[in-house]
Amino acid sequence: MEYEVSKRMSDIKGSAIREIFKYAQDPEVISLAGGNPAPELFPNEELAQIAYELLMKQPVLSLQYGVTEGYTPLREAVKERIKRVENIGGTNDELIIVSGGQQCIDLATKVLVNEGDVVIVEEPSFIGAMNAFRSFGARLVGVPMDSDGMNIEALEKAIASNSNVKVIYTIPTFQNPMGVTMSLEKRKAVYEIAKKNNLIIIEDNPYGELTFDGTKLPTIKSMDTEGIVVYSGSFSKILAPGLRIGFMCADKSIVQKAVVAKQVSDVHTPMITQLLAYEYLKRYDIDSLIVKMRANYAHKCKTMLDAMEKYFPKDITYTQPGGGLFIWCDLMHGIDTLAISKKAIENKVVYVPGNTFMVDMNKTCSALRLNYSTMSDEKITEGIRRLGVLFNEIV
């Protein structure tokens, strides 16, 4: 039978990254394309013990329906933690547990954005968030990125020249895909601009704790006196992504609506995954796990940057992240990194072409995203060497 796809979904393609992953299955292929955290740091033995105890001793709690807002002790533990670590959580804020950071963006969009409304995004930005906005019929307007976050003049222009702007979406810290961090001045400016224009900021912060040297800038949410920042947090990068545990912290009235949206979306996040996160936080020191992750990623990032210095043509530019998982590399000269990605696959190395992260994915893009968190040192170096050979032929 012929059926018609809804308008909101008719133009969305699945993430191109997923297509690239097919090639990454080949064990000979070195994948610098993913965004997966390093699996060697998953605290699997601790989680195994917790899961066994919970299912044996608390079967009803672990297996029966739970409340949509999330397991109360986990909510309290996360509130306590983000207050301590990020100074987040005012008297008018509330927090719900969601099924990974992605669901926070999905629910916030569903609750706040009408079809045809404009969402302003950093350009490049996270494809998963952009597709979530698209999937509710939002119109994306991109704001170009500087090395210290979005260009403020361009942001003001984007707001002035578009009607029905509702949301500014930003990943201020160790941005995906660029790895850059928004300066304190720009954080303040973005907040003031949102306030002045009656806009909501969705602040997505999955990588914030993965700071290499331990330094951190204040989150935009920590400046939020007006209840205009929806903060998306996640345990995917600091505990384990397969658990799908994230949270939304926002003004009570927004969270209340998000709870209704979550109720009709998946009723609640699974109990066992919430309990695993809660008991891990209670029994172990997640901060020292994060310290290990920071050291691991700092080392891997340096390994990649050293190899890039050695093997890449000299006029290629790239970011020098202070944390997170990604390096953004620009080949310039109008080179099409999507076309080259096919040659890279032939050479058994994959990256994500930059056009993936753009509002208009059909425009040629000379940049690409590299990930250093999943591969071994040897594979990072060899992957960059293979790319270097290819880029030296082209640039």
Next chain:
Amino acid sequence: MEYEVSKRMSDIKGSAIREIFKYAQDPEVISLAGGNPAPELFPNEELAQIAYELLMKQPVLSLQYGVTEGYTPLREAVKERIKRVENIGGTNDELIIVSGGQQCIDLATKVLVNEGDVVIVEEPSFIGAMNAFRSFGARLVGVPMDSDGMNIEALEKAIASNSNVKVIYTIPTFQNPMGVTMSLEKRKAVYEIAKKNNLIIIEDNPYGELTFDGTKLPTIKSMDTEGIVVYSGSFSKILAPGLRIGFMCADKSIVQKAVVAKQVSDVHTPMITQLLAYEYLKRYDIDSLIVKMRANYAHKCKTMLDAMEKYFPKDITYTQPGGGLFIWCDLMHGIDTLAISKKAIENKVVYVPGNTFMVDMNKTCSALRLNYSTMSDEKITEGIRRLGVLFNEIV
């Protein structure tokens, strides 16, 4: 700050059932309001063992990101099972794992229904599904229920008198909230009507396996030669709801779009809950677990019906379910069961007033839903006795 809730979400209230649950927290209150499966049958020891082994031996599989479609061995196991048990799955069908049956309805709606489109629902119907439709801006049109499923004349009239009808939503077997089952003739008729009018059927079947005497009617999906039936299945009622494992089986082209919608909603269903379901299916005989559930629910249903026969006024009517979790009871005489529910709470017994399940929840409803799956025999009988006292005063 003042912000505006999206149009699609502005009129939706959280499920009234959740409000009632607050009273059900009181240990003196007998709750006949829930829809929870009986926790004494959760195979928690088996799941504890599986969880421990998986997290110890397969940490990367259990904790790393997975694919949006779901864990492939689980998908294959579920395909095999629904082929065997329900004769579902043609060559053009595909299956994805979702986070509970609720997410199947959510994704199907997102993919198929535009704002302003009509979704036809049985009236009364499941509040969670109706709110999912509402949350995408669908307009609900109710079709009254007979004792053998939706009234076919009324269905045809509803289709003829509304434009932009896209979907017929039905729970053909042991319907929520009525507990009635659609006859084979009506299943065929609904399918033919959908086919003739180019409509999609969403067939929601969470209770189908909970048949008291083991007899079953063919699912509508098993008749689906045209690829017009989206089948929503769930492990919530046959394994454990807290796992949030359900599935969508539908025409490939619909599933493909649903995968994109799921990717932007929650990336994928957690790995550990998928693995628990898969390993349970592989290592144990879920069919014999279901046989135990059937006997348990058949006994509890009979206990409730016996008590209703003994304590309720004689001119009250109620359904006699052949399976599932619910009895629908009509006090008639224009009685408002919402108003009486407050008196019931004073008498320490709760049910769900019928208006909750109606398209227009503000209309007075003389019916109510009773659940027998969670309480002990003694509490079922005492709860019905308390209601009987109340109803005898009123009717």
